[in-house]
Amino acid sequence: MADRILVIGGGPGGMAAALAAARAGARVELVDALPTLGGQIWRGLRAETAQGREGRLLRDLTASGAEFRLSTQILSFTEPGRAVAQGPEGMLSLRYDRLVIATGARERFLPFPGWTLPGVCGAGGLQGMAKSGMPVAGQRVLVAGTGPLLLAVAAHLRGAGAQVLGIAEQASLPVLAGFGIGLTAYPRKLLQGLGYASVLTRVPLWTSTWVEEAEGDDLLRRVALRRRGRRVALEVDLLALGLGLVPNLEVALALGCARQGGSVQVGAFQETSVQGVFACGESTGVGGVEKALAEGHVAGLAAAGDLQGAAIHARQLLRQRAFARQLEASFALRRELSSLAGPGTVVCRCEDVRLEELRGYRDGRDARLHTRCGMGPCQGRICGPATETLFGWEPNQPRQPLFPAPFRAFLTTDPGSRPDPQTSE
Amino acid sequence: MRRMLTLRFDGRSVQVPEGAHLVALLDGDLTCHRSVRGEPRGPLCGMGVCQECRLNVNGRLVLACRTLAQEGMEVRRG
Numbered sequence: 001m002a003d004r005i006l007v008i009g010g011g012p013g014g015m016a017a018a019l020a021a022a023r024a025g026a027r028v029e030l031v032d033a034l035p036t037l038g039g040q041i042w043r044g045l046r047a048e049t050a051q052g053r054e055g056r057l058l059r060d061l062t063a064s065g066a067e068f069r070l071s072t073q074i075l076s077f078t079e080p081g082r083a084v085a086q087g088p089e090g091m092l093s094l095r096y097d098r099l100v101i102a103t104g105a106r107e108r109f110l111p112f113p114g115w116t117l118p119g120v121c122g123a124g125g126l127q128g129m130a131k132s133g134m135p136v137a138g139q140r141v142l143v144a145g146t147g148p149l150l151l152a153v154a155a156h157l158r159g160a161g162a163q164v165l166g167i168a169e170q171a172s173l174p175v176l177a178g179f180g181i182g183l184t185a186y187p188r189k190l191l192q193g194l195g196y197a198s199v200l201t202r203v204p205l206w207t208s209t210w211v212e213e214a215e216g217d218d219l220l221r222r223v224a225l226r227r228r229g230r231r232v233a234l235e236v237d238l239l240a241l242g243l244g245l246v247p248n249l250e251v252a253l254a255l256g257c258a259r260q261g262g263s264v265q266v267g268a269f270q271e272t273s274v275q276g277v278f279a280c281g282e283s284t285g286v287g288g289v290e291k292a293l294a295e296g297h298v299a300g301l302a303a304a305g306d307l308q309g310a311a312i313h314a315r316q317l318l319r320q321r322a323f324a325r326q327l328e329a330s331f332a333l334r335r336e337l338s339s340l341a342g343p344g345t346v347v348c349r350c351e352d353v354r355l356e357e358l359r360g361y362r363d364g365r366d367a368r369l370h371t372r373c374g375m376g377p378c379q380g381r382i383c384g385p386a387t388e389t390l391f392g393w394e395p396n397q398p399r400q401p402l403f404p405a406p407f408r409a410f411l412t413t414d415p416g417s418r419p420d421p422q423t424s425e
Numbered sequence: 426m427r428r429m430l431t432l433r434f435d436g437r438s439v440q441v442p443e444g445a446h447l448v449a450l451l452d453g454d455l456t457c458h459r460s461v462r463g464e465p466r467g468p469l470c471g472m473g474v475c476q477e478c479r480l481n482v483n484g485r486l487v488l489a490c491r492t493l494a495q496e497g498m499e500v501r502r503g
Contacts, residue, residue, distance in 0.1 A: 033473055035446075035493045040472055046444070071493075106474045118455035118467030125471025129490055133445025135452045218465045219454060237453070248474075349469070349477065352461040377476035382469070404476065406485070 002027045005303050006083060006096035008074055008251055011039020013281025013292035013299075014102030015057050020300025021100070022064035024309065029094060030066055031085060033073045033403075037061075039104055040124055041289055043131040069094075075409070076400035077254055086409050098276040098303040101252050101264065102296060105245035105282035108385045110333075111347050111355065112340035113213045119220025123153040123242030130160050137161030142223055142234055144168035144211045145242035147331040153240050155199040165234060167200075168209040168225055170334055176207060178330065212340055214239060226336070243333060245286045246385050252279060253397045268317075269310045270299035278303050287324030294320050338389045347390070348383040350376020355390075364393035377404050432498045447480060447489035450500060457489060458503030479503060 005021045007014045010032030018030040030037075038045035042054045050058050072087040083094040107122035109115070121129070123145055130136045141162045143154045150167050158164045169176065206227055213224040223239055225232045252264040258273035259265060263285045270278045280299040281292035294317055301310040341347065343356035351372040361367035364374060364387060373387070374380035374396055384395030427442040434450045441449040448468060451457070455467030457478050468478035471490050478489040481501040 034491050044444070071491075106472060107470060109469065116460070116464060116466060118457070118465055121455075121468060122470050122472075125469065125490075127471075129446075129448045129468060129471040132490065133441060133449030133494075135449065139453075218456065346460075346464075349460070349466070349475065352464070377479075378474060381474045 003097040003304065004029065004095060005098050005100060005300075006031065006094055007100045007102060007300075008083075009039065009102030009104055009281070010034065010037040010068070010070070011102060011104050011281065011292065012042060012054075012057075012289050013104070013283075013296035014039070014100070015061055016293045016296030017100045017102055017278075017280055017300035017303070018066045019057065019061045019064055020297045020309075021304040022061075022066040022300075024301055024304035024306040026304040028064075028066035029069060029096070030061075031069045031072050031074060031083075031094065033071065035071045037068070037070070040128050043128045073403050073405070074251060075402055075405055086405050091409055099255070099278065100270075100296075100299045100303050101255075101257075101272070101277065101279040101283055102281050102292070102299075103248040103251050103283050105247045105286055106381060107241075108243045108246050108389075109241070109382055110243060110337050110340065110386055110389060111345050112211065113342055113345050114215050114220075116346050116349055117214050117216050117220045118218070119216070119237060120214050120239045120241065123149055123240040124245075126238060126240040127153045127156050130157060130162075136238065138163065139237040140165055140235065141238045141240055142166060142168065142211075142225075142236045143240045143242070144170075144209075144223075144225075145240075145244075146170045146333065147242060147244060147327070149242045150240075151200065153242065154203060157240065158199060158203065162238070164200075164203050165236065166204040166206060168211065168227075169205060169207050170210040170337065171207060171331055173207045175330055210334070210337060211239065211241065243337070244328075244331065245282060247283045247286065248381075249283060250381075250398050250402045252277075252283060254400060254402060266295075268314050269302035269307065270295055271302060276303075285321065285324050286328065287320055288327075291317075291320035291324055333389075341390070347386060348373040348376065350378050350383075353383075358387070358391070361391075364391075364396055367393070368396065379403075430494055430496045432494055432496070432500055434500045435502055441494045443494075445494050447482070447487070447492045447494055447498075447500060448478065449494060450480075451489065456502060 003026050005026045005028045007018045007030045018028045022028045036044050074085045076084045085092045154164045209227040212226045215222045264279040264283050266284045278299040280295035298310045298313050341355045345355050353371045353373040368374045379398035387393045429440045456465040457467045466477045469475040473491045479486045480489050
């Protein structure tokens with residue numbers, strides 16, 4: 001009987017891993033919490049409309065025999081080889097021989113006055129929600145933060161009919177120029193950059209500029225920018241804020257995988273420190289679609305036992321990882337961004353804990369026990385990276401269940417028979 | 426051409442295209458629920474992490490950013 005491979009995450013990395021493993025003869029189950037494949041960057045992939053590389057991958061994956069479990073959230077690992085998940089029909093027991101982690105990344109948020117107003121969103125998050133049907137046509141949007149993602153987001157929102165007022169890049173012009181020159185070593189990304197340039201004519205790009213404050217009574221109405229030392233006010237409807245990505249490590253850490261800084265530590269074949277567990281994509285280091293596809297391919301082959309195939313494809317990984325490092329170095333965040341919050345600024349959104357309440361604690365655990373900072377529904381995923389930057393606290397690992405689940409999810413006995421697999425449409 | 430679905434949002438009848446997530450209901454006002462201290466909150470991360478986009482659907486809490494809209498859903502802000 002062929003090995004069972006469970007792939008957690010249906011973005012580019014997970015899709016590539018699932019396809020490689022299925023073609024190598026394994027029984028593959030691909031799980032994602034979203035109702036469609038594609039992850040964040042290819043959000044809402046549909047067979048009827050998907051084009052290009054992602055369309056081909058979707059069609060190949062659909063034809064490969066791999067099973068999909070969509071709208072399915074991994075909750076816990078209670079014993080080796082078994083993951084407990086909540087699917088649309090109820091609880092699921094997912095058994096596996098080997099596992100590929102492709103859980104991607106989330107956006108980093110740093111608190112500033114007014115950041116909790118409805119209308120303030122992550123840049124990638126706003127793009128994703130627009131792809132999922134949130135109306136943006138005619139809305140005035142400011143795109144702010146750092147890195148090439150801002151261009152992609154601005155271009156997409158403009159294409160969806162939004163009025164993009166400008167792009168506020170916190171890095172300086174020399175840093176941007178230096179990154180541009182470095183891009184010639186990675187032709188596909190340079191093309192992407194040029195492609196955006198044509199869509200974004202007449203959208204101003206301000207360097208050395210960042211958001212200091214968001215204002216409004218109950219909704220976002222205005223932002224205040226710091227631009228070359230001056231404070232500039234802008235009337236906006238939406239703020240798309242991109243301050244970089246943070247790998248989602250919860251599944252890897254729950255399984256006991258070793259970390260390397262903020263990423264999962266992997267070897268040449270994407271193997272983690274835990275036998276039979278592989279990882280690919282943003283979870284092993286933020287590096288975009290190319291890295292995710294390349295690593296997913298290797299992880300899928302290696303998980304399925306095709307080490308020869310994995311070795312052949314592993315050679316191109318070095319290039320992808322080099323780009324990831326260059327990206328991170330170029331778009332480091334200025335110190336000013338961690339000093340924007342005032343005493344009354346909310347830091348832990350889930351529990352409404354303000355900055356002034358967090359002063360004087362030794363570490364995150366100390367603060368958590370006294371203030372509940374990090375104990376709310378996001379389980380520290382939003383405030384963790386923020387308090388790490390603000391205070392140097394090590395983010396806490398969410399306890400299982402890894403995501404909020406309704407109580408009734410734990411009332412069923414071990415589900416012996418599985419419901420019919422969900423397929424993407 | 427995708428067909429339109431009819432849902433009710435805070436008592437009002439609203440149409441969204443099939444395949445859209447419940448964020449399609451957030452037109453102009455992104456408020457979804459109130460925080461511990463009663464402040465208005467809406468989607469921040471857009472990807473199921475922050476939990477700030479929770480809406481009450483047919484009596485249960487779901488995340489608007491990742492829940493597919495379905496015909497006849499009764500949706501309310503928290």
